[in-house]
Amino acid sequence: MLDATLQAWLHTQLFEQVPVSIAIIDRNFVIVEHNRNFEELFGPGRGKKCHTVYKKQAGSCDACMAALSFQDGKVRVNDELGVDRNGHPAHYLVHMIPIVTPQGDIPYIIEMSTDITEIKRLQREYQVLFEKVPCYIAVLNRDYRIVKANELMRETFGATTGQYCWEVFKRRADRCEECPAELAFADGQTHVCEQEGINKQGEKTHYVVHAAPLSRTEEAVTHVMEMAVDVTRIYQLEQEKLEAERLAAVGQTVAGLAHGIKNILTGLHGGMYIFKSGLDRGDQGRIQQGWQMLDRNIEKISTLTRNLLSFSKGRVPEIQMVRPSDIVREVVELYRDAARQQEVELRAEIDSQMAPAPFDPEGLHTCLANLVANAIDACQMSERPSCAVTVRCREENEVILLEVEDQGCGMDYDIKQKVFTNFFTTKGEGGTGIGLLLTRKIIQEHGGKLEVDSSPGKGSLFRMIFPRSRLPKPAPRPESPPDPEAHPSEAKRQG
Amino acid sequence: MEKTEKKRVLVVEDDEDVITYLSLWLSDQGFDVDVARDGNEATEKVKQRPPDLVTLDIVMPQKTGVKFYKEFKRDPRYAHIPVIIITGLQQEFKRFISHRRTAPPPEGYIAKPFSQEELLETIQRVLGEGAGQACGQKKGNCA
Numbered sequence: 001m002l003d004a005t006l007q008a009w010l011h012t013q014l015f016e017q018v019p020v021s022i023a024i025i026d027r028n029f030v031i032v033e034h035n036r037n038f039e040e041l042f043g044p045g046r047g048k049k050c051h052t053v054y055k056k057q058a059g060s061c062d063a064c065m066a067a068l069s070f071q072d073g074k075v076r077v078n079d080e081l082g083v084d085r086n087g088h089p090a091h092y093l094v095h096m097i098p099i100v101t102p103q104g105d106i107p108y109i110i111e112m113s114t115d116i117t118e119i120k121r122l123q124r125e126y127q128v129l130f131e132k133v134p135c136y137i138a139v140l141n142r143d144y145r146i147v148k149a150n151e152l153m154r155e156t157f158g159a160t161t162g163q164y165c166w167e168v169f170k171r172r173a174d175r176c177e178e179c180p181a182e183l184a185f186a187d188g189q190t191h192v193c194e195q196e197g198i199n200k201q202g203e204k205t206h207y208v209v210h211a212a213p214l215s216r217t218e219e220a221v222t223h224v225m226e227m228a229v230d231v232t233r234i235y236q237l238e239q240e241k242l243e244a245e246r247l248a249a250v251g252q253t254v255a256g257l258a259h260g261i262k263n264i265l266t267g268l269h270g271g272m273y274i275f276k277s278g279l280d281r282g283d284q285g286r287i288q289q290g291w292q293m294l295d296r297n298i299e300k301i302s303t304l305t306r307n308l309l310s311f312s313k314g315r316v317p318e319i320q321m322v323r324p325s326d327i328v329r330e331v332v333e334l335y336r337d338a339a340r341q342q343e344v345e346l347r348a349e350i351d352s353q354m355a356p357a358p359f360d361p362e363g364l365h366t367c368l369a370n371l372v373a374n375a376i377d378a379c380q381m382s383e384r385p386s387c388a389v390t391v392r393c394r395e396e397n398e399v400i401l402l403e404v405e406d407q408g409c410g411m412d413y414d415i416k417q418k419v420f421t422n423f424f425t426t427k428g429e430g431g432t433g434i435g436l437l438l439t440r441k442i443i444q445e446h447g448g449k450l451e452v453d454s455s456p457g458k459g460s461l462f463r464m465i466f467p468r469s470r471l472p473k474p475a476p477r478p479e480s481p482p483d484p485e486a487h488p489s490e491a492k493r494q495g
Numbered sequence: 496m497e498k499t500e501k502k503r504v505l506v507v508e509d510d511e512d513v514i515t516y517l518s519l520w521l522s523d524q525g526f527d528v529d530v531a532r533d534g535n536e537a538t539e540k541v542k543q544r545p546p547d548l549v550t551l552d553i554v555m556p557q558k559t560g561v562k563f564y565k566e567f568k569r570d571p572r573y574a575h576i577p578v579i580i581i582t583g584l585q586q587e588f589k590r591f592i593s594h595r596r597t598a599p600p601p602e603g604y605i606a607k608p609f610s611q612e613e614l615l616e617t618i619q620r621v622l623g624e625g626a627g628q629a630c631g632q633k634k635g636n637c638a
Binding site for chain 1: 510512513515516517519520523559561562583606607608609611
């Protein structure tokens with residue numbers, strides 16, 4: 001009973017209900033029957049030549065697949081572009097199935113067409129997106145060969161398909177040490193990193209690359225898509241900013257030097273006055289005193305000049321494996337008494353678990369000492385009844401952070417930059433104002449940077465940031481293993 | 496010449512050469528001079544015998560000139576005593592110290608290296624025309 005019902009349904013309904021367009025054509029390429037779906041897509045077609053219905057053209061098609069199937073009896077599948085009943089282009093995928101009689105004749109072919117116009121449109125959009133997106137896109141296979149690259153990638157790095165990614169991105173002969181694609185292949189996750197490449201003009205290119213795994217199944221990653229944003233301009237701006245900061249530091253140093261020179265000039269004026277007044281009065285004691293003062297201040301300016309020259313030449317950093325926390329402790333101990341005398345509480349918050357890292361211990365000591373001295377001086381200007389300086393040492397995500405925070409004065413940042421640093425770092429053995437410049441220089445030599453956060457009334461936070469990946473390599477010391485307990489020599493306070 | 500009591504100047508300064516220069520020059524101008532080498536010593540000297548005028552350096556060890564100045568000007572016993580700041584610092588510092596809410600601006604501000612005329616003029620403006628004329632001169636030195 002059920003079989004009969006089902007058979008009746010198949011006989012009467014299936015042809016109309018299937019969600020594809022079906023047409024049956026005879027050997028003259030005339031449509032002898034079609035279903036409703038066909039009519040909705042291409043319009044009515046019974047008794048008409050197939051090409052007039054599918055493609056709205058008078059003549060037969062150049063490469064007629066149906067003709068071939070009438071000849072050899074084979075099933076064919078083809079991607080066709082036709083015209084729908086409204087005159088719009090229609091992409092359809094057509095299956096051509098010959099109907100073969102027991103005698104072996106082929107009187108008809110059934111053509112079953114699926115409308116893929118929407119899929120084609122999405123493909124075109126995807127293609128435009130892929131080609132025109134303003135970043136580099138390369139699809140890599142498991143051999144790290146580029147199988148597809150977008151327009152900007154081709155324009156920037158030249159012909160790419162089939163080549164190894166390292167050849168194209170970096171003009172290298174072998175694989176890169178740091179490869180985000182390798183990581184994406186391994187764990188199926190997206191990996192991001194910053195890279196330096198060389199474009200087809202041979203210029204350095206900086207880009208941030210996202211390597212995303214591609215796979216058709218849930219299992220193995222077959223390809224990785226590398227999408228890279230060019231940050232060369234940003235990188236250049238960063239470099240220019242660094243240079244501007246360096247120049248600003250030089251400017252501050254010059255201001256500091258001017259202050260030192262003014263003191264010496266005052267001494268020279270004084271020496272002149274005393275010498276001259278001694279001559280006028282015939283006072284040998286005054287003449288002697290004035291002469292000595294002139295002599296002393298000429299010596300001071302000679303020392304200042306020598307120090308400046310030695311700074312401009314610079315000392316060679318001696319890199320060794322040290323625990324930054326040890327150096328922080330040393331500096332805190334060195335300044336504890338000085339701080340107490342000035343009624344400043346000096347605190348240390350040290351992560352003792354930090355692993356040794358390659359530093360020039362003397363250089364790092366100098367940086368910390370300068371910042372701590374400045375912070376103590378800042379407290380002198382504070383409105384608070386009590387004031388504390390906190391030195392912190394910790395590590396976050398392979399980045400070593402050394403901080404000196406004070407609860408110093410309520411000056412705004414501008415004044416602090418212009419006056420405070422010059423002023424309070426200028427005193428001492430001809431080291432006028434060199435402290436700040438030296439601090440920045442040493443930090444830069446370690447691949448790090450110095451950040452300053454200052455808000456009126458709350459104090460200042462100086463943060464030295466040293467990513468481990470950018471620290472210099474320790475000098476080889478074959479005669480003895482690296483000594484994490486090494487103690488740097490004391491650096492003199494420049495404040 | 497009518498004998499008048501000499502005005503007393505407290506020179507607060509840590510640079511020995513500047514101390515010698517200022518002391519001799521001020522003496523030559525007819526002032527009594529006392530010296531303090533940092534803010535703490537200056538506080539003590541003021542307690543012992545308040546001066547008629549203070550010349551104050553800013554950068555000093557122990558207690559700086561700024562801290563001394565704030566305490567000095569807040570103390571009603573000494574607030575009336577004029578202070579001339581003598582420092583190598585630039586205009587920014589002058590602005591800074593002039594805008595402090597916790598203390599009034601100093602009576603005088605002289606940048607190093609100072610000229611004797613400028614210093615004498617400032618002193619006379621602060622203490623009155625008669626000051627610094629021990630040698631019968633209005634300006635210049637007695638040397």
